[in-house]
Amino acid sequence: MQKIDVCISPELLHLYNIENSIVVVVDIFRATSCMTTAFANGVEAIIPVSTIEECVSYQQKGYLAAAERDGKTPEGFDFDNSPFSYMVEKVNGATICVTTTNGTLAITKSKSAVKVMVGAFLNLGALASYLKDQQYDILVLCAGWKGKPNLEDTLFAGALVERLQEEFMVEDDSALMALRQYELAKNDLLSFVASSSHVKRLQRLGIQKDIAYCLQQDLYDVLPVMRGNTLVKM
């Protein structure tokens, strides 16, 4: 029986053997929620890059580009890192270059996995249905906040563990803790996360609407997956 583990921070990824695993990267507020929304709105491909400079150079080549650092958008980019900014006509068929504080780093760190997918509450159901039939172990990689674990990514990990616990072994303590945290929170995710440090930080940035949106489950059935250096729809 395959297993499902949870890596609570990209800084711990070296402790997990991902060579035979599908890695599901999650950064609920807001990188992977944005990516999922972008694909649901017709984006063709997303190129995750590590630095602002790389992102600018893609933009200069004519790509649309999105950047975020510390929850804010540097000037001159095409999106403001809110999922709502991807609900526009211009994204249809486009390839977008993206760099964020935590999410894109987690993706680029996972390259040795069998497959790297992007998860969010928005596509949780589609992701769980797809993963149920896979013959590999699964590692949910929480992007966290600058290396520290955060509540919302852990809750997503717990939600995915809950949906897959019949088909996969749950042995890892981080996975068990995430599952129990999610069970505690699931009837009212929004109130539960209201106390988290990251949400307080985001609320100071005035994005309550984004927060509520990113906690909605099963809005889209898109499955973003890495092919080479590019994220595409499966």
Next chain:
Amino acid sequence: MQKIDVCISPELLHLYNIENSIVVVVDIFRATSCMTTAFANGVEAIIPVSTIEECVSYQQKGYLAAAERDGKTPEGFDFDNSPFSYMVEKVNGATICVTTTNGTLAITKSKSAVKVMVGAFLNLGALASYLKDQQYDILVLCAGWKGKPNLEDTLFAGALVERLQEEFMVEDDSALMALRQYELAKNDLLSFVASSSHVKRLQRLGIQKDIAYCLQQDLYDVLPVMRGNTLVKM
């Protein structure tokens, strides 16, 4: 108002600024539970070292010595890493050299803190009473298992956060998650931890009695603290 944070693994310690903090190191199964028991039984001092070799060289100089790797005791040492092995006459007044897989490493990594203390459920109440009056931030450092978070250390962190939440700010998501995990578990810690990977590993080693013992709260009022390279009673 000072704050209390939780570092879920020694591998994340570099992300926390501990220069103005008291660090409480916890390794419930079994290093810090053993240390607390040892002091309660009259041990004078404990010298935590990183390697088996260092530990042997102390033993050759005439110290009592305890070593553990992967939950087992290498041959030739004076204690078998069960807290019960410290409930013997010979420890009275002794200085003991100790090396363990996770616990001693967490202690040696914390040296830049204002103060490094050792915590266990066994001395939780005494520790909380002492810390309540301190003017520094507190960081609970979970020893975990080879870099990965584990349930029992996280639960201890949550227990200490619960006891100190009136006096210290709880802002960090890891601290909030530990607190909630503990609230869920506290009425029956033993059953709650029975599902954890580490406990299953330990049960295979036949130490159910140690597990039940290490989850008891407030048995002792000793406060082990580092002075230089040595752990002593405060």
